[in-house]
Amino acid sequence: MTDLLRLFTRAHKLLQAASDEAMSAHGVRVGQNLVLEVLWAEDGLTPGELAGRLKVSTPTVVNAATRMEAAGLITRRRDDADARLVRLHLTDAGRAAEKPVGAARAALAQRVTAELTPEERAATESALRKIIRTLDPES
Amino acid sequence: MTDLLRLFTRAHKLLQAASDEAMSAHGVRVGQNLVLEVLWAEDGLTPGELAGRLKVSTPTVVNAATRMEAAGLITRRRDDADARLVRLHLTDAGRAAEKPVGAARAALAQRVTAELTPEERAATESALRKIIRTLDPES
DNA sequence: TAGCTAACGTTAGCTGGCTAATGAATTGCG
């Protein structure tokens, strides 16, 4: 298990699971959280815009939006000026989730990074940035 | 993007994609690679054993095995002594993939970690271990 | 020895990624 990539994969899976568990308590799944965070900052974006900001494909956002609509977190509305566009708007429930979900996320981040020394945290952050730039120079 | 968790997610997705691309050139998808690596070291394991070693659920291994069987990488064989067990055996093609896939994986790891300083590498590894232990104390 | 229980693989159905193909609407060019 000395392989960095392997450790990485394992840590990621555990983080995803912990994250999903923390959010699910507030009716939000781990993928939906990302969409919500963008909408909390700027409501009424289109699937394409969200995909761009989240660096995810458009169908991924569309599918998430369908589930979130069914869950009552957002609504779909056709753009008045350009009928090709769909605008995603938060419902009251979607807005209400901001505080608890944000708190849950912060608590998880705190719990996970609490054990790290400042050096470890800084070096990890720097390493992650380098890895991202290596694999996606455009970013 | 200052959030460690966000950087983590992004880096993981890029790594997965790069990994999948590298392996696909040799007819192996990213999830199958993990199964193969265990079988290269020890052939004839059961789905449950593989799931335990990979820290993945049994259905995940079963589904991967089905695709790998269709791809001609492994075969399923019922255990003679205990008919509940299924043993997964490498085919010639599965064995033949070891060298190229291993090389591709090593090349990716090398490329990704090349930019990191020894301190970053060590600190990241240590940080990952701590995170894993925090989220899964049993490990 | 008969029957219950535990172990194991598989199937069904979910989330969350992806690409490719489709269809509707707008834009732009001739």
Add this chain to the structure above:
DNA sequence: CGCAATTCATTAGCCAGCTAACGTTAGCTA
């Protein structure tokens, strides 16, 4: 002005995870 090209969202279908439910086989116990 009209038609072609572009730009959207959606749908279809794939891989890779998961949990829960199911059926079969061993094994143990009464």
